[in-house]
Structure formats: structure tokens, C-alpha cells
Amino acid sequence: MAESVAETASESAAKRLVVLVSGSGTNLQALLDAIAETGPAYGAEVVAVGADRDGIEGLARAERAGLPTFVCRVKDYDSRESWDAALTEAVAAYEPDLVVSAGFMKIVGKEFLARFGGRFVNTHPALLPSFPGAHGVRDALAYGAKVTGCTVHFVDDGVDTGPIIAQGVVEVRDEDDESALHERIKEVERRLLVEVVGRLARNGYRIEGRKVVIQ
Numbered sequence: 421m422a423e424s425v426a427e428t429a430s431e432s433a434a435k436r437l438v439v440l441v442s443g444s445g446t447n448l449q450a451l452l453d454a455i456a457e458t459g460p461a462y463g464a465e466v467v468a469v470g471a472d473r474d475g476i477e478g479l480a481r482a483e484r485a486g487l488p489t490f491v492c493r494v495k496d497y498d499s500r501e502s503w504d505a506a507l508t509e510a511v512a513a514y515e516p517d518l519v520v521s522a523g524f525m526k527i528v529g530k531e532f533l534a535r536f537g538g539r540f541v542n543t544h545p546a547l548l549p550s551f552p553g554a555h556g557v558r559d560a561l562a563y564g565a566k567v568t569g570c571t572v573h574f575v576d577d578g579v580d581t582g583p584i585i586a587q588g589v590v591e592v593r594d595e596d597d598e599s600a601l602h603e604r605i606k607e608v609e610r611r612l613l614v615e616v617v618g619r620l621a622r623n624g625y626r627i628e629g630r631k632v633v634i635q
């Protein structure tokens with residue numbers, strides 16, 4: 421009896437994650453693998469995966485893991501605002517503690533941020549505030565940067581401008597093209613995302629201006 425009470429308590433303590441994807445979903449997979457390997461001690465569970473498009477490997481990964489999925493495509497709505505409202509409702513239906521944008525290639529709107537601001541985490545493949553936007557890897561390479569990396573941050577109403585939670589550094593090699601560099605960044609990014617989401621979930625945090633303090 422005591423055992424089952426303890427188990428229930430630790431299970432109910434797991435923070436609920438909704439993960440949003442647009443592509444191959446290797447960051448999502450890293451979270452799923454960490455949760456499967458670590459069990460309740462990880463402190464969070466993925467309760468649903470959402471996307472802005474069909475037919476992507478990220479959704480297939482979620483389905484293979486037996487997770488509910490949903491798709492909100494901008495083109496199915498008559499305005500960006502109604503898409504944003506629908507995405508907000510779809511995510512809210514799973515009552516997440518944290519929403520993780522793991523390669524979700526859409527800027528969310530006012531309603532989404534009103535609901536999930538301060539608990540919406542994004543991972544970006546560059547060292548912000550350098551090289552924000554959709555081509556962070558290409559832009560760092562074109563600029564001639566010698567180091568780049570990845571940034572896990574909270575999302576605000578700008579493009580990749582929210583408070584930084586953690587960063588990982590990757591050296592640029594002379595022979596790098598965008599794809600080789602992005603692959604090396606993603607190796608660091610997956611580890612960083614898993615570490616950061618786990619710490620946020622287990623320890624709690626507060627956002628003080630631009631500073632994120634994990635308790």
C-alpha cells in the first residue's frame with residue numbers, strides 16, 4: 421500500500437509537456453528517450469505532440485511512442501489569428517505545464533503567448549542574440565563566425581529574443597557546410613534540451629527580467 425501511494429505521488433509530480441515539431445523530430449526523440457531511460461526521476465512526461473504540417477517524421481516518432489498528436493496548419497484557417505487561437509486551444513486541451521518548441525518553424529501569436537508565456541521553451545541553432553530567425557546555421561556560416569551553437573530560451577513576442585535559459589557552443593570548421601554544421605549543433609542541442617527541460621521540471625524556475633533562475 422505504502423509503495424503504491426509513493427508511486428502515485430511521484431507520477432503525479434511529473435510535469436506535463438506538449439512538444440511542437442515541424443521536421444525530423446530528433447530533439448523530441450531525445451526527450452522521449454531520456455524520459456524512457458530515466459523514468460519518473462526525469463520529472464516530466466510528454467503528453468502530446470503537435471505540428472504545423474502533416475507527414476513529418478516528428479509526428480511519426482510521436483505515434484510510434486503511442487502519444488496523441490495534432491496538426492494545426494496555417495492554410496486551414498482564414499487568418500493567422502484564428503490559426504493561433506486554434507493552436508492555443510489544441511495545446512491547452514492537454515493542460516501542459518511546459519510547451520516545448522523543438523524545431524517548430526512557426527511564430528506563435530498573441531493568444532498563444534497570453535496563455536503559455538513564461539512556460540514556452542524554444543531551442544534555436546545559434547548563439548542568440550546572434551543569428552536569430554529561420555536560418556541561424558546558414559547565417560553564422562555566411563558571417564564567418566568561428567564558434568556558434570544552440571540556445572534554449574523562453575519565447576517572447578519577438579523572433580528568438582526571449583530570456584536565455586542555457587547555451588551550448590560548437591566550433592565552426594573550415595570544411596563545414598550548413599548541413600554538417602547543423603548536425604554537430606544538433607548533437608549538442610539535443611543534450612542541452614534534455615538537460616534544461618528536466619531541470620526546469622524538477623526544480624522549478626523564475627524569470628527575472630532577462631534572467632532565468634532555476635531553483
Ligand code: GRF
Binds near residue numbers: 444447448543544609
Ligand atoms: C533544430 O536544430 C532546431 O533548433 C531548429 O530545427 C532543428 C530541428 O531538428 N529550429 P529536429 O526536428 O529536432 O531534428
